[in-house]
Amino acid sequence: xxxxxxxxxxxxxxxxxxxxxxxxxxxxxxxxxxxxxxxxxxxxxxxxxxxxxxxxxxxxxxxxxxxxxxxxxxxxxxxxxxxxxxxxxxxxxxxxxxxxxxxxxxxxxxxxxxxxxxxxxxxxxxxxxxxxxxxxxxxxxxxxxxxxxxxxxxxxxxxxxxxxxxxxxxxxxxxxxxxxxxxxxxxxxxxxxxxxxxxxxxxxxxxxxxxxxxxxxxxxxxxxxxxxxxxxxxxxxxxxxxxxxxxxxxxxxxxxxxxxxxxxxxxxxxxxxxxxxxxxxxxxxxxxxxxxxxxxxxxxxxxxxxxxxxxxxxxxxxxxxxxxxxxxxxxxxxxxxxxxxxxxxxxxxxxxxxxxxxxxxxxxxxxxxxxxxxxxxxxxxxxxxxxxxxxxxxxxxxxxxxxxxxxxxxxxxxxxxxxxxxxxxxxxxxxxxxxxxxxxxxxxxxxxxxxxxxxxxxxxxxxxxxxxxxxxxxxxxxxxxxxxxxxxxxxxxxxxxxxxxxxxxxxxxxxxxxxxxxxxxxxxxxxxxxxxxxxxxxxxxxxxxx
Amino acid sequence: xxxxxxxxxxxxxxxxxxxxxxxxxxxxxxxxxxxxxxxxxxxxxxxxxxxxxxxxxxxxxxxxxxxxxxxxxxxxxxxxxxxxxxxxxxxxxxxxxxxxxxxxxxxxxxxxxxxxxxxxxxxxxxxxxxx
Numbered sequence: 001x002x003x004x005x006x007x008x009x010x011x012x013x014x015x016x017x018x019x020x021x022x023x024x025x026x027x028x029x030x031x032x033x034x035x036x037x038x039x040x041x042x043x044x045x046x047x048x049x050x051x052x053x054x055x056x057x058x059x060x061x062x063x064x065x066x067x068x069x070x071x072x073x074x075x076x077x078x079x080x081x082x083x084x085x086x087x088x089x090x091x092x093x094x095x096x097x098x099x100x101x102x103x104x105x106x107x108x109x110x111x112x113x114x115x116x117x118x119x120x121x122x123x124x125x126x127x128x129x130x131x132x133x134x135x136x137x138x139x140x141x142x143x144x145x146x147x148x149x150x151x152x153x154x155x156x157x158x159x160x161x162x163x164x165x166x167x168x169x170x171x172x173x174x175x176x177x178x179x180x181x182x183x184x185x186x187x188x189x190x191x192x193x194x195x196x197x198x199x200x201x202x203x204x205x206x207x208x209x210x211x212x213x214x215x216x217x218x219x220x221x222x223x224x225x226x227x228x229x230x231x232x233x234x235x236x237x238x239x240x241x242x243x244x245x246x247x248x249x250x251x252x253x254x255x256x257x258x259x260x261x262x263x264x265x266x267x268x269x270x271x272x273x274x275x276x277x278x279x280x281x282x283x284x285x286x287x288x289x290x291x292x293x294x295x296x297x298x299x300x301x302x303x304x305x306x307x308x309x310x311x312x313x314x315x316x317x318x319x320x321x322x323x324x325x326x327x328x329x330x331x332x333x334x335x336x337x338x339x340x341x342x343x344x345x346x347x348x349x350x351x352x353x354x355x356x357x358x359x360x361x362x363x364x365x366x367x368x369x370x371x372x373x374x375x376x377x378x379x380x381x382x383x384x385x386x387x388x389x390x391x392x393x394x395x396x397x398x399x400x401x402x403x404x405x406x407x408x409x410x411x412x413x414x415x416x417x418x419x420x421x422x423x424x425x426x427x428x429x430x431x432x433x434x435x436x437x438x439x440x441x442x443x444x445x446x447x448x449x450x451x452x453x454x455x456x457x458x459x460x461x462x463x464x465x466x467x468x469x470x471x472x473x474x475x476x477x478x479x480x481x482x483x484x485x486x487x488x489x490x491x492x493x494x495x496x497x498x499x500x501x502x503x504x505x506x507x508x509x510x511x512x513x514x515x516x517x518x519x520x521x522x523x524x525x526x527x528x529x530x531x532x533x534x535x536x537x538x539x540x541x542x543x544x545x546x
Numbered sequence: 547x548x549x550x551x552x553x554x555x556x557x558x559x560x561x562x563x564x565x566x567x568x569x570x571x572x573x574x575x576x577x578x579x580x581x582x583x584x585x586x587x588x589x590x591x592x593x594x595x596x597x598x599x600x601x602x603x604x605x606x607x608x609x610x611x612x613x614x615x616x617x618x619x620x621x622x623x624x625x626x627x628x629x630x631x632x633x634x635x636x637x638x639x640x641x642x643x644x645x646x647x648x649x650x651x652x653x654x655x656x657x658x659x660x661x662x663x664x665x666x667x668x669x670x671x672x673x674x675x676x677x
Binding site for chain 2: 103104106107109114115116117118119122123187190191192193232233322323324356357358359431432435436439440443452459464467470542544546
């Protein structure tokens with residue numbers, strides 16, 4: 001018997017119910033005894049808040065020093081309409097920006113491209129060139145706010161565009177704060193906005209991270225994200241396990257490119273989903289934080305304590321929300337926000353209750369934001385650091401999650417590492433299988449979801465509520481602006497900037513970032529920059545497996 | 547099995563990368579006996595219709611979660627018609643607001659499936675229409 005089996009069979013007793021009973025087992029498959037006794041909990045040293053191994057959080061004073069950042073993912077249609085939504089959210093008390101970009105921008109197509117036309121401005125804002133970025137941030141002082149971009153395939157380009165717009169605003173680069181997601185590995189597994197082959201993508205990420213460390217020292221040039229793999233089907237332990245495995249793959253890449261781990265590790269950040277199992281989510285964050293610190297210290301010899309701090313943002317909602325009886329999602333997001341905060345998140349995005357089926361309306365977006373303010377200012381959970389620390393269940397489950405996360409990481413290692421697992425389609429198949437299991441469990445009722453298989457009823461008119469409607473003129477506005485920018489720019493300057501970008505991409509070690517910034521300043525488009533890089537690097541060939 | 551010898555193409559048109567639903571349905575159709583071809587991500591309507599015709603499929607299932615369903619469906623329908631392949635049944639799955647279902651049916655779609663429908667319901671409806 002393993003250590004865990006022994007403990008399960010001991011004082012706390014084995015689970016009392018059948019294994020498909022959701023009360024007996026967490027969504028990650030950990031069997032939970034009815035009673036957890038003091039001798040079962042806290043067998044791993046947890047340390048003090050702000051100290052290694054950071055189980056209890058990365059700051060000694062928790063949220064007393066600084067509240068988490070309220071950062072609502074937002075963007076749709078034109079730069080003008082999104083700029084107006086940002087001003088609305090800032091006016092209502094949001095404390096950071098989070099830019100949602102449309103799929104053409106994410107996949108590297110200009111709005112006039114035949115592949116792009118039906119998608120312009122649909123799931124985010126269209127941002128094809130610097131003129132659009134100037135409109136997007138018009139009237140928003142970039143020295144005074146942190147901006148997060150959920151951008152991956154074209155992250156280096158969008159970051160370059162942010163630098164260019166800051167240059168135009170006259171904001172010194174060392175004042176810039178924010179995050180680009182820039183995590184391509186999980187794009188191949190879930191979410192799908194890859195462009196280049198895996199190894200070339202890793203080079204581009206290393207270029208952007210090393211450049212950003214020097215150029216914008218307060219900016220997070222990567223946010224290693226488990227959220228999308230989670231929403232695609234992975235359980236909480238797999239979400240953390242695959243993410244830490246990806247994190248180590250990036251660390252290896254940056255080291256190989258000559259990066260100093262004690263320096264770049266300080267600016268690594270992470271991003272996760274929070275779903276509904278409150279204690280498992282809290283345990284996931286505590287366990288992940290602890291394991292990451294141990295891995296960096298013990299496997300990589302990191303000595304600077306600040307470089308061991310596992311900083312993460314979260315999103316509450318996603319596939320835990322239901323289109324059925326959508327107002328129930330407000331309650332779900334409230335519980336998930338509690339889990340995020342008790343898990344020690346640095347920034348929180350709360351989905352709007354209608355986000356399961358549409359772009360949020362102003363009304364639903366405001367409720368989502370208010371949910372965070374209620375947790376922050378009324379619930380009292382921010383009063384003391386790691387308020388669940390020391391609870392028998394929390395500590396026991398944190399230990400179990402750490403074991404499970406470590407086991408999942410070993411599995412990926414045994415396969416040959418994440419890059420191989422992705423190139424072969426192994427991880428993609430695993431996630432698809434998990435998605436199928438989760439769907440079957442929901443269909444059968446083994447996974448209870450209120451409104452879907454518990455407390456179901458026919459849809460009523462009040463369920464639907466206010467609908468969000470896209471401006472049907474969006475595509476025309478965007479393409480008209482695009483044509484005007486193309487006509488007005490210095491074509492020779494664009495051409496020579498793109499040629500220098502291509503030449504740098506052709507080398508093995510010249511950083512392409514300065515050239516991307518130069519291209520942006522010349523009003524080269526995202527599509528043009530991607531085409532230049534594709535010409536040198538080729539495209540990812542997706543392994544078609546299901 | 548009810549879908550024995552049926553050939554089905556599951557396709558991801560446009561740029562949307564959400565492929566969970568497409569893969570879950572592809573697995574379920576295969577379990578029900580169908581021969582399933584999956585396109586992978588980011589396929590143009592032109593490419594999808596070409597595969598559908600070349601592979602002589604009985605049905606095409608489009609998975610769309612980006613809100614671009616009306617444009618993409620119209621494009622696929624007109625290309626199927628111009629290829630004289632209008633007899634191929636077309637289904638759509640994804641994040642499709644209720645108010646758009648009737649429009650999609652009018653445009654020539656045989657069924658619209660959303661994430662909260664049971665897999666067995668989806669498969670049963672496909673079986674019914676392909677038999």
